[in-house]
Amino acid sequence: MLRIDRQQAMAYRVAAHGLHRRDRDPAALAVLDLGVQDDARRDTADLAVLARLGDHPQPPLADDDRFVLAWSHRGAPHYHRAADFRSLVPALLPWDEADAAARLSWQRRDVAAAGMPADEAVRTAAAALRKVVRRTMTKGAASEAVTKAIPEGLSRWCRGCQATHIHDQLMxxxxPLAGVALEPGAFPATLVPLRPRPGLPARPDTHAATAVVSTYLRLHGPATATEAAGFVGSTKTTVSKTMWPDDLVEVSVDGRRCAIPADALPVLENPPEPDVVRLLPPRDPLVQARDRALLVPDPAHRKEVWRILGNPGTILADGEIAGLWRSRKSGSRMELTLTELLPLSARARAAAEAEADRLREARGLTSLRLTWA
Structure with missing residues (x-):
């Protein structure tokens, strides 16, 4: 068994995420193998791509028809390669009642209120959405229409909307199981039927589901089944029994038993030096790993990186999550504040400031006001 320390694992992840070099084409980025989570109001997906690309003009992902935006992993919006998305959909179908309940975060009382097992609730809602969403519709319009088409037990009173509608996570x-994606850049969220429309999956696809876990381990490894399950939104039992790849090797990371795809072992054994500085957006793929203590060992720093609301961007410097950044727009100026979590060298600070100017340019702003807090 290969034994490595945390620093070697971090160096591997920097390389696996394509942060150690600059690519030219966003479609070629390894992080798109799994998908890049988006918060359109904060340009998170575009900024995650920017951190991995060279200084070549690129259209926003919303304007590039090679990508599709959809609720996928854990029901969160992710950009995927359009060519890959259809094969991903069968991996999103829950395996059984326990798996569906975990993905929905349902307790026994929720199942009782639904009047049916959780996996049946997902299939019922998907079939109704497939019938309802035949054209582009806002989330609100689609929710209203599908609420009328599903059993009463699958709806909930929503205090925020002051209305009864389909359970949000269920929707x-x-x-995606209904063959519906999201319209990129649209406010409010807007649903778009895929063309041609794929059929409703009859059962989970073992190959597709295993590929998701394998890709997680390749990008965020070495990792455990529990961590992979956290990303998928399922349980360790489901991942271990139905989605765990065969082509893995065991690795010890500071004494913790983990796994990684066998063909990733050469890079893990001798990763490139992570001597780069990048400003990563909130929800960047690198910080989506479920072993947060490996990414950020200091508990106080973890509370700053992963907040309940309003996560900051992070400064990646020499293989460490070494700082935070926040920005706001003031007219045509971007005002950006950087905060050290770990001491940064003069070289790293200068590189971070250069990355800040790339953010300014990507957002089409003319000036930058930068402050170190």
Whole structure:
């Protein structure tokens, strides 16, 4: 068994995420193998791509028809390669009642209120959405229409909307299964039927589901089944029994038993030096790993990186999550504040400031006001 320390694992991840070099084409980025989570109001997906690309003009992902935006992993919006998305959809279908309940975060009382097992609820909602969403519709319009088409037990009173409508997470999980994606850049969230429309999956696809876990381990490894399950939104038992790849090797990371695809072992054994500085957006793929203590060992720093609301961007410097950044727009100026979590060298600070100017340019702003807090 290969034994490595945390620093070697971090160096591997920097390389696996394509942060150690600059690519030219966003479609070639390894992180798109799994998908890049988006928060359109904060340009998170575009900024994650920017951190991995060279200084070549690129259209926003929303304007590039090679990508599709959809509720996928954990019901969160992710950009995927359009060519890959259809094969991903069968991997999103829950395996059984326990798996569906985990993905929905349902307790026994929720199942009782639904009047049916959780996996049946997902399939029922997906079938109804497939019938309802035949054209582009806002989330609100689609929710209203599908609420009328599903059993009463699958709806909930929503205090925020002051209305009864389909359980939000149920709608998110069912939408891709119904052959429906999201319209990039649209406010409010807007649903778009895929053309041609794929059929509703009859059962989970073992190959597709295993590929998701394998890709997670390749990008975020070495990792455990529990961590992979956290990303998928399922349980360790489901991942271990139905989605765990065969072509893995065991690795010890500071004494913790983990796994990684066998063909990733050469890079793990001798990763490139992670001597780069990048400004990563909130929800960047690198910080989506479920072993947060490996990414950020200091508990106080973890509370700053992963907040309940309003996560900051992070400064990646020499293989460490070494700082935070926040920005706001003031007219045509971007005002950006950087905060050290770990001491940064003069070289790293200068590189971070250069990355800040790339953010300014990507957002089409004319000036930058930068402050170190």
């Amino acid at each position: 998110r999980l069912a939408t």
